[in-house]
Amino acid sequence: MTAKPDENTDAAEDWAPATRLVHGGTLRSQFGETSEGLFLTQGYVYESAEQAEARFKNEEPGYQYSRFANPTVTMFEERVRLLEGSEACRATATGMAAVTSALMSYLSAGDHVVAARALFGSCRYVVEDLAPRFGIASTLIDGTDIEAWKAAIRPGTKAVFFETPSNPTLDLVDIKAVSELAHAVGALVFVDNVFATPMLQRPLQLGADVVMYSATKHIDGQGRCLGGAVCCTQQFLDDHLSVFLRQTGPSMSPFNAWVLLKGLETLPLRVKAQCETASTIADHLASHPAIDRILFPGRSDHPQAELAARQMSGPGQIVAFAVKGGKEGAFRFLNALKIIKISNNLGDAKSLITHPATTTHQRLKPEVRAELGICDGLVRLSVGLEDAGDLIADLDMALAASS
């Protein structure tokens, strides 16, 4: 007996996102369970030797081994695919497995990749250190500057890669304009859409070819497990990604897929609430005397406010700001917080705050941090689901302690 697609999900393509996120992709077993089944199995048994042969020859659909596919993971992939509106989606063990697999399955020695330099630390390692070891040249540029993209993209450029908004300074990249430049030389556009979440930004509709997620962040949203996803065309999956994932094995565990399916059900509610609280906090902090600078894509003083309004349907839930007094001021502030926890993670129900210069970006040379705008007073706040008034009281109390 195999799980069958819920008949009602035939209409999933017509549903609004909230409905897709609750029902999309459901495979219901013969037991008629309400919740998604957790198929905690490594392998699958066959009714006959002929059936096993047919499965391996790809002549009959069905599962063979959970490194290749698993019904709970399939449900997660289909639900993310429906949300993103992509032709295909594959889940991975982590967000970094998604980024590395998407890029390394596609690029070969002799290829060239252009990336925005404001990248999540591990993503920067993949393009700046790992790819060149395999003969893939990379150029890192200021992703906010369209002239820099024009200058760097050349015949032979096979991929462009960026995140927008970026971590931790919330710089934006114009997805549509960069996609046009990339496509003119036949390069594919890879977007790490973690900070915007699939609720607030649709890179594929703006011209991107491959979208990657750390499901660890907002998709789980409750700090429990790691996961990742790659959304792409059927052709990219068939030509590059599928065989790479199958043979190298960065698969998502069925248990994590089950947790993440539950996360997807509440994603729109959480992102909406977090965006609202983040906006309230950003507006409150903007005029605070203990702060030098605030960075939030929803505010008109963000350097790319016009682009934010054009390509995002909401501001996101990350607020970055520079506390006066440099590292000492920032540390006094962090250590005084009571509700908001010090953690380098983000997208959680719990509000989390980090000091990028000494944690996520400490690997970078001081001059590179300066180039990225990561000053010693900068902190990155990931706004959770707590009451906005309680969070503001916590921030005010700690800012008073910072000076």
Ligand SMILES: *Cc1c(COP(=O)(O)O)cnc(C)c1O
């Ligand atoms: C967290 C994160 C990743 C990596 O995701 P993991 O699930 O931790 O591997 C990649 N890109 C961005 C922007 C992230 O925030």
